[in-house]
Amino acid sequence: MYGGIGCVGTPIVRTDAAALWATGKTWWQVPRMINVQLKGRLPHGVTGKDVIVALCGYFNNDQVLNGAIEFSGDGIAALSVDDRLTIANMTTEWGALAGVFPVDDVTLEWYERALKRLEFRTFANPAVSSAIPPPPEHPRINRARLDALRVANLRSDPDATYASHLVLDLSTLVPHVSGPNSVKVSNPLPLLESKRIPIQKAYLLSCTNARASDISAAAAVMRGRKIAGGVEFYVAAASSEVQLDAEKRGDWETLVLAGAKTLPAGCGPCIGLGVGLLEEGQTGISATNRNYKGRMGHPQAQAYLASPAVVAASAIKGYIASPDSLSQSSLPPSGVPTFSLVNPAQDKAAEPVSAAADEPVLDGFPATFSGPLLFAPQDNLNTDALYPGKYTYQDDITLARQAEVVMENYDPSFAALVATLRTQHSQPDSPPTSGVKSGVVLVSGYNFGTGSSREQAATALKAVGVPLVIAGSFGDIFKRNAINNGLVCIESPELVADLTREYAKDGKRGAGGSEGELTVNRGHSVDVCVVEGRVEVRWPTGETKTYKVGRVGASVQELWICGGLEGYVLKSIKEAEV
Template identity: 65%
Template sequence: MTHDNTGPVISKFKSLGATRIHNPRQPVFTIDHDVQNKTAKNLQKYASIEAFGRTHGIDFYGAGRGIGHQVLVEEGYAFPHTLVVASDSHSNMYGGVGCVGTPVVRTDAAALWATGKTWWQVPRMIKVELMGKLAPGVTGKDIIVALCGLFNKDEVLNAAIEFHGDGIEMLGIDERLAVANMTTEWGALAGVFPVDEPLLDWYKKAVDKMTLRTFSGASSSLPPPPEHPRLNEGRLNSIRSSPIRPDNGAEYSSHLTLDLSTLVPYVSGPNSVKVATALPKLAQDNIKINKAYLVSCTNARASDLKAAAQVVKGRKVAPGVEFYIAAASSKVQAEVEKSGDWGALLSAGAKPLPAGCGPCIGLGTGLLEPGEVGISATNRNYKGRMGSPQAQAYLASPAVVAASAIRGVICGPDSLDLNALPQNERPVFTSSTPNTIPGASTSASPAEPLVDGFPRSFGGPIMFAPQDNLNTDGIYPGKYTYQDDITLERQAEVVMENYDPAFAKNVAEVRSSGKTAVLVSGYNFGTGSSREQAATALKAAGVPLVIAGSFGDIFKRNSINNGLVCMECPELVADLTEKYAKSGARGNGGVDGELTVQPGWELDVDMQSGKIEVKQGGKVLREYQTRPVGPSVQELWLRSPNRTKASPQTNMYSYALLAALAAPAMAQEVNTTYITGLLGALNGLGLTSLVSVASSIANNTNGTALLAQLSQGNKTVFAPNNEAFGRVPQNVSSNTDLLTSILSYHIVEGHYNASDFAREPNHTIVRTYLTNPSLVNLEGGRGQVLVIERDDGNDNDVKILFADDDVDVQRTTGYENLIVHVVDDVLTPPGTISETARQEDDFSQLAGALQTTNLIAPLEAIKGVTIFAPTNDAFQAALAALGSQAQNTSVISSVLANHVINGTTVYSSALTSQNFVSAGGQGFSFSSNSSGTYVTSGSASARITRADIPIRNGVIHRIDRVLANTESNPDAAASAASSQASVAATATSIPGQPNSPSNVPSASGSANASIRTAVAFPSGAIFSVLAAGMGALIGGMLVL
């Protein structure tokens, strides 16, 4: 079932690419939350939901029919021995009729529509035994209020409850529904009552009523059948004949008991279901109220309204008190109107509201104002839920709510004989755990493999909220929940508003400093409703990670689906509490009264091992251990929308950027919203130096063009961290033309996750956007390449290879159309041949030989060159073999010419698949075996020991021997160069546009794909130098 949140679920469904509902009989739409809202916008929203339902043949119940949970029970969707889920936290209510009801969230609902399936982590099972008989005046609502207050240490957190005991038989079905409904607030995923004779009799009466009238079916496009499709004799008989009961001797994680005969009426609050006080004691405080509520799916059924009517009959609501009533459904209202109970309530001065959620969710008329006190028969009294965070809310049974409305103070009805109630100070209850469930381990957890693209670490300054049970109303106020068009920016502005109004501002300040905040809080964090925005608002504000003692399961589910990482670390929570919480206990803010404490600690979480380091001033204070998130959660994080979406706050970096982008010439080229969001996301990752550099190039014409390219199609960006930019010389960082070129060397067309890079010794070679002719001189004006490999033993160890050093990828994330790899150094465009030879120690002999033969300048003038470069040891061996000829520069020039492919950059994969002629006119041949790839010129062969070292105008392959071929054929060399120049004429890239990237294994492996390199050879300078030496050569082959 989905309700007013159906609109966002429809959007999610469509975003999946789905066009057809997997099973139209599975979903049900009910409109119930904001039914008092008669604006054109809201009515259009409801009409759109109904239209979608009709199109797909989905049952739809419009505004006024009632609260969805009540409708699902009345119409037989929630039925014994079935499983029913809803995108609402109070799906637990279905357990009152022997149906396993449990909540899902919006993303789950969309997936269910598309596939018919969803997921759960199987919960622990808890047996709750209700024994004895309730005293007169004590109700099912008192049972669940007492259970929440007595067992208030997360005893049932994220568990499934089975109710047992002889006390159940005496409970009416409406009372069972109320108890099951509030197992949500107790912390459970489900609370299921047995299918017994009282329940079957209740259904028999409901089926009998159906035979006496023509039921009103849902407004789907399907015609109503001759009998009710779900509430009928056949289905009821099937339940009777095939009962489902627990196995004899079934084991449970815990066994809780409550003696109902010792229970008195209980009141919950203020502002917490974990606090419950016996009514006789609380009534002595004479607490004045301003508003009373008899509404919601918990206690607005016919028996509830009857109980309240009996209390108020012949009396009036107290002066200064407003008493609001709403039936759970139109069917209930018709029943109580007929019985006279509705009229009795109205005569007493109660104010009617339409069947729906209304004030329970903080929508519509009658909300609590600052300083007011309210008492309600609803299920949730979290601060700010029913109105102002400065109000106080209590929960009680319908009779107590009605009596309080009449008297103006919290009290019981006159009919309640306090002397006849149990006189014990507290009810009798017990708790036992036969098989202790282990808590969070303080020892090292097994390392989890990291999925390609998932960050290796999360970290940042700690923001500590010293509060247990920090609920979804505190995280994201209900009044915003059904504003379907609310932006992430607005969500970030109101996050934690009901808990700490200063939180959003403080998080924004952390982000503006270039860091991301880590929120740490107490136990049962995120308890409460299923609103997805509790997770998305924290993400939007720039909180990528929440650490708590424990989490509410629905919040955790929303977080997993939306890419907010949640981890449990009770030891860290305890240390923060001891040092920074007021009086060393959670619940009263920080030591200085602040609701969110910023202790000046930073933490870093190793996502593979789960190790947490807490630091202050760079010094590690303590290490903690938590359980790493598993691969499934990592996969969902990678697929989550806007997983690094920026905070909407306008940070300092953006002002200059926005001013530059506002210029008319630039506004037509650059998607300013996209760029501002991207820089905000990078800022949120702590990449403030990169943000500053990117902002500085906005006033540069080429920089603007580069920024404009980013939003066009899929791209991969390599993002240097702050330390990397700290090593950039001042004369470079102040040159916007040079910075633009350097940044262009960090951008690649297409998507490349870590898993897309070839494992060593193979390489993936990708072309970047760097085409500046002063920094790259490849054939056809092509972009310079990056050479990348992935460690053979570690999928997440990715390196970018250069002549003198490697650059490591630290973590991977994403933004809209981009994959972003954070790297530990600035990617410096490759140098010239001579510069590279000087950088690579093993090429010093080569550099000397090129210098001696005056070949450096001609080689560096070629657009596209491939050089097979012997190592120093190889040169020493060759020179020793040459003897006196080693002094003959003509001989050395001839040999060197046969190490060069002129006018073509040939990366390793293409070596064995094509024929090439050297600058000396000799053919190259290539072969591969288990020991590597070999290059042969004449009869001289060498093994390629390192392939694909990029240089400004081509590539170098390091070899272990000199190709001592002294033969020359100038005509063949010239012909080859002419042929390659012809190819270049048809294969030249468009200037400024890099070629499509390809995976290119090194010479020691087989090719996945090859880069087709075009040839541009505008000059024959090298031949003029080589010709002189070649003319004097003694023919023949020098074999070393």
């Protein structure tokens, strides 16, 4: 990876951060590389937000899951840095770990302007600046780093290979809207506008689209207009500095005069905190990055995502709508844009690759996880569904309380169901000495645990009595948090396919079970022999079926034995002191 505009690295949450402070070390699995080629030029009125919303919606079958995305193509040159930042920011919602744009003239000119602004603020008043020492050099935006980037000309090797190659023709794209309640669903704006979907709340805030250019775009739509009756429009700049810039240009005042309700710079409603949250039955449209069920308020509300201009236009008109300045005649046809997938990665249903036959089994790690099986027939089951955002920042919440609210936004009856099964099967709270760990095994679909970095999504499942989760695939952030907290994750596309065919409504994941339940409980039991790479499922008919799965490696076993990363770090510190 190279230093362009993007989101590069790995999520660091509380346990990871504590381990870094204690040891100076962390771990990261190197992801597969994916090339996303952007061709052509965006039509007038189409933005970077529309690009990433469309990508999330049209490539929504794990094509980029847990990969590192390198953006390329002639379409990049015409994208502003703010557009690139929005696209890179939301590669996480798309399912990727990183999204990087190349270092080009647009990038370098942006850094040059940013550097000059810093220098101007430092030396704007020579009389004062000569009397005090200059401030410390900015760690990221400084002359030495910019000069080094100009000389290095960092880029991928000409013969670089990728796991897959995605192509999107920007010239065929119209504004798009994501939702409701999923970034994996997107529709052309003209289609939704024709339905006149009423809204009660609109939001222009968060790290994704609350920069000065975003506020300016919304102000251009709202200038001289008023927010529709019955609609609340909330605005929070990405930072206090951004708000100051917007105030100087008059854009902030324009929004306030239109009736916007201002909030302090920060996340706020985006993560379900503070005022302005969606209430039961309400519909909102937001320029934020995520619209998972229950994230921005009540789980029985609906949230859509769109560009700042579309959010502002919707607030004015009272329904999901396009700005008046957006000429339909200047846009391409509002059907599906031109896109393709070249050299796709191996089919996700292919047999998983097992670890080496001599994978060690560490003392203290159970050879088998055993217990009743529950099936959540849902893909993209996100962290807001697993652990509602309203509990995330309650620092005094106990594991017992986490167990009570787990899966609340997906199936409010889940915790009680697990407790009943544990009672019926006399599930102990600790692994027996026989090498078998008892508990309720949860099976779900693809991209399980997508979403935010809250590790309570993993600890809550473990606390309720689920020691192991089987899925078609996992979001990498969730899987990392699971490993760090001693929750075992196994991928078995074949088992997911069998359960889907037998018990999901209409044989498809996404609408609950065939009997209307959200969590399917039909009396299955399971033995997961994790170090042998085998899952044995006993079906209600009496049949036992065996599935091959990947084995659990020694490093994950060691973390589990220590109770997670925290215990491992404490052990390492004590060993170092001896």
